[in-house]
Amino acid sequence: MNSGDxxxxxxxxxxxxxxxKAPVQPAVALPGGAEAADAEKPTRVSGGRPTIAIVCAAxxxxxxxxxxxxxxxxxxxxxHATQAAAILSVDVVHPEEGSKADDLALPxxxxxxxxxxxxxxxxxxxxxxxxxxxxxxxxxxxLAEIETPEVxxxxxxxxxxxxxxxxxxxxxxxxxxxWQALLAKHAVSQxxxxxxxxxxxxxxxxxxxxxxxxxxLEQLQSxxxxxxxxxxxxxxxxxxxxxLIDAGSGSNNPRELFHLDADDRLRVYVAVPEVDSDxxxxxxxxxxxxESRPDLNIPGAIVRNANAINQSTRTLNVEVDIDNSKGxxxxxxxVFVHFHLPAVVNGVTIPSSALLFRxxxxxxxxxxGDRVQLxxxxxxxxxxxxxxxxxxxxxxxxxxxxxxxxxxxxxxxHPRSVTLEGQP
Numbered sequence: 001m002n003s004g005d006x007x008x009x010x011x012x013x014x015x016x017x018x019x020x021k022a023p024v025q026p027a028v029a030l031p032g033g034a035e036a037a038d039a040e041k042p043t044r045v046s047g048g049r050p051t052i053a054i055v056c057a058a059x060x061x062x063x064x065x066x067x068x069x070x071x072x073x074x075x076x077x078x079x080h081a082t083q084a085a086a087i088l089s090v091d092v093v094h095p096e097e098g099s100k101a102d103d104l105a106l107p108x109x110x111x112x113x114x115x116x117x118x119x120x121x122x123x124x125x126x127x128x129x130x131x132x133x134x135x136x137x138x139x140x141x142x143l144a145e146i147e148t149p150e151v152x153x154x155x156x157x158x159x160x161x162x163x164x165x166x167x168x169x170x171x172x173x174x175x176x177x178x179w180q181a182l183l184a185k186h187a188v189s190q191x192x193x194x195x196x197x198x199x200x201x202x203x204x205x206x207x208x209x210x211x212x213x214x215x216x217l218e219q220l221q222s223x224x225x226x227x228x229x230x231x232x233x234x235x236x237x238x239x240x241x242x243x244l245i246d247a248g249s250g251s252n253n254p255r256e257l258f259h260l261d262a263d264d265r266l267r268v269y270v271a272v273p274e275v276d277s278d279x280x281x282x283x284x285x286x287x288x289x290x291e292s293r294p295d296l297n298i299p300g301a302i303v304r305n306a307n308a309i310n311q312s313t314r315t316l317n318v319e320v321d322i323d324n325s326k327g328x329x330x331x332x333x334x335v336f337v338h339f340h341l342p343a344v345v346n347g348v349t350i351p352s353s354a355l356l357f358r359x360x361x362x363x364x365x366x367x368x369g370d371r372v373q374l375x376x377x378x379x380x381x382x383x384x385x386x387x388x389x390x391x392x393x394x395x396x397x398x399x400x401x402x403x404x405x406x407x408x409x410x411x412x413x414h415p416r417s418v419t420l421e422g423q424p
Contacts, residue, residue, distance in 0.1 A: 087412050087413060087414055088404075088407075088411065088412075088413045088414070089413065089414040089415075089416060090365075090367065090400045090401070090403070090413045090414070090415055090416065091400070091401045091402070091415075091416050091417075091418045092367055092398040092399060092400055092401065092415045092416065092417055092418070093350075093351070093354075093398075093399055093401060093417070093418060093419070094395055094396070094397065094398065094399070095348035095349060095350045095389065095393050095394070095395050095397060095399060096348060096349040096350070096395070097348060097395045103338055103340070104276060104338065104339045104341050104381075105289075105336045105337070105338050105339075106270050106271065106272060106336065106337050106339070107270075107334065107335070107336055107337075108268040108269060108270040108288075108320070108334075108335055108336070108337045109268065109269065109332065109333075109334060109335075110266050110267075110268050110329050110330070110331055110332060110333040110334075110335055111266065111267050111268070111269065111331060111332070112232070112261035112262050112263055112266060112267075112331040113262050113264075113265040113266060113267050113321070114230055114232065114260075114261070114262035115259075115260075115261050115262075115331070116229065116230075116259070116260050116261075117256045117258075117259050117260075118143070118226060118229075118256065118257050118258040118259065118260055119248060119254060119255070119256060119257060120146060120223065120226065120245040120246070120247055120248075120255070120257060121220070121223035121247055121248065122146060122148050122151055122220050122221075122223040122224060122245075122247050123148065123150070123151075123245060123246060123247045124146040124147050124148035124149075124150075124151070124224065124244075124245050125146065125147045125242060125243065125244060125245065126144060126145075126146055126147075126239050126240065126241055126242060126243045126245055126257075127144075127145040127146060127147045127224075127241070128144060128145045128241060129143065129144040129237065129239065129240070129241070130142055130143055130144060131143050131234050131237075131258075132234065132237055133234050133235060133236060133237055134233065134234065134235075135233065135234045136231075136232070136233050137228040137231070137232065137233070137234060137260070138228065138231050139228055139229065139230050139231055140227055140228060141227060141228045142225055142226070142227055143226045143227060143228055143234075143257075143258055144225075144226040144239070144257060144258075145224060145225055145226070146223070146224045146225075146226065146245050147224070148220075148221065148223075148224050151217060151220050151221050151224075152221060154217050155214065155217035155218060155220075155221055158210065158213045158214040158217050159214050161210050161213075161214075162207065162210040162211055162213075162214050164210075165203070165206045165207045165209075165210040166207050166210075168203045168206070168207075169200070169203035169204045169206065169207045171203075172196070172199045172200035172202075172203040172204075173200045173203075173204075175196050175199070175200070176193075176196040176197045176199070176200040178196075179192060179193040179196040179197075180193055180196075180197070223247075226257060226258070228260060229260070230260070230262055231262060231264065232260045232261050232262040232263060232264075233260070233261055233263050234258055234259070234260060235259045235260070235261050235331070236256070236258065236259035237257070237258055238255060238256050238257060238258070238259075239255060239257045239258075243255070245257070261331045263324055263327065263330070263331055264323075264324055264325050265321065265322070265323060265324060265325075266321070266322050266324045266329055266331060267303075267319055267320065267321050267322075268288065268300065268319070268320045268321075268322070268335065268337060269317060269318070269319055269320075270317075270318045270319075270320060270337045271310075271313060271315035271316070271317060271318075272305075272315055272316045272317075272318050272339070273314070273315055273316075274309050274314045274315060274316065275381070276339075276341060276381075277309065277315075277316040279339075279341040279342060280302060280305060280316065280318055280339065281302065282302055282303065282304055282305065283301065283302060284301070284302045284339070284340070285299065285300070285301055285302075285340065286299075286300045286301065286302060286320050286337050286338060286339055286340075287299060287300070287337075287338040288300055288320070288322060288329075288335045288336070288337055288338075289335065289336050289338065290329075290333065290334075290335050290336070291336075296328070298322055298328060298329065298335075299322070300320040300321060300322040300337070301320065301321055301322075302318060302319070302320055303319050303320070303321045304318075304319050305317065305318045305319065306318075320337055347380060347388055347389060347390050348388075348389050348393050348394065348395060349383075349386050349387070349388055349389070350364065350386065350387060350389055350393065350399050351385065351386055351387075351399075351401060352382075352384070352385055352386055352387050353401055353402050354399045354400060354401055354402075354403070355387065356374065356403055356407070358374075360376075361376055362376065362377055362378075362379065363375065363376055363377070364377050364389075364392065364393065364399055364400075365399070365400035365403040365407050366393070366397045366398060366399060366400070367398040367400060367413060367415045368397075368398075370412055370413060370414070370415070371409075371410055371411065371412060371413070372400070372407060372408065372409055372410065372411040372412075372413055373409050373410075374407070374408070374409045375392050375393065375397075376392055377389050377391065377392035377393060378390045378391045378392060398415055398417075400413075400415075401418065
């Protein structure tokens with residue numbers, strides 16, 4: 001307010017201090033007679049501090065709002081990732097069309113078509129042998145010789161006895177003829193003539209018996225020569241020069257002189273499971289392979305089978321013969337026999353790891369519309385790492401590999417297609 005001495009008093013209402021006096025400037029005349037401003041104006045206090053506070057408050061509010069937005073977005077992302085992680089990811093494959101039943105491989109042992117141990121038929125000492133193991137011999141080849149002095153002496157005695165018997169028979173024949181001539185002249189009785197005739201017949205029978213004994217000893221003497229009964233290979237020689245040889249194979253201590261195998265033709269006996277026995281027929285072909293030579297395929301043929309199931313093994317004994325004229329296989333070899341069996345109609349093959357064994361039966365997990373469905377299936381043949389499915393699946397189904405025990409129908413999953421080794 002004005003104080004009369006040309007000063008203006010300004011009161012600070014807020015503080016209560018004594019008002020300060022400010023000099024009043026005289027009015028200045030402006031051109032045109034207008035006065036610029038002769039009104040008295042009080043001094044204004046600066047307002048910068050409240051503006052800074054407002055700006056700071058607004059910035060803080062924006063920062064808080066942005067932080068809340070970021071946090072909400074992060075929580076939503078975590079919730080989405082958690083929900084996505086809760087959905088199980090599974091590997092799936094499509095079943096293979098058809099069945100692998102056309103290649104049923106079973107183990108078998110190769111045997112010689114004819115496998116014979118060779119014994120001596122006479123007693124004596126081994127004089128000499130001519131063939132050792134691994135030698136190929138032909139029918140009639142001399143394998144060894146045996147010295148039999150006792151048999152030689154018995155044969156000489158039998159021949160001498162045969163000569164004596166023959167002489168007696170000749171004399172009895174002459175006597176019988178004479179008595180028959182005398183009987184015609186009524187010089188002797190009928191009884192005497194008949195007696196001489198009977199003596200001749202008996203002497204002739206004694207000659208036949210002596211001749212048979214001589215032939216027996218001659219045959220026994222021929223056994224001094226051990227010969228090959230057929231073409232083959234010597235697989236064992238169990239004697240040497242000077243060994244005491246016992247006759248026959250039924251003695252208390254029989255000695256097998258040689259072992260002979262006919263290797264130009266071989267046979268393989270295979271135990272076929274009962275479930276496949278109806279698919280085995282005489283005349284069907286088979287292929288033989290060996291692990292030592294996987295690139296070798298040897299053709300064979302089913303020649304016969306037992307036509308009966310072994311009750312202890314539940315298998316059918318099948319014989320497969322092969323031509324081994326080129327010596328590709330050896331008797332006693334271990335091989336795999338591959339049979340061509342008809343495939344199951346509408347059958348498929350899946351990995352064994354896809355099977356689920358549940359209390360309600362055998363199941364397979366199938367993904368349909370990103371949902372799991374446990375499908376009951378029926379197994380045909382078990383090939384080890386894969387099985388034949390005869391019903392329940394098609395080639396369009398997506399089968400879950402290595403399913404967990406907690407897998408249940410209706411579960412949402414993320415299927416991932418994989419390709420197994422050996423599949424196209």
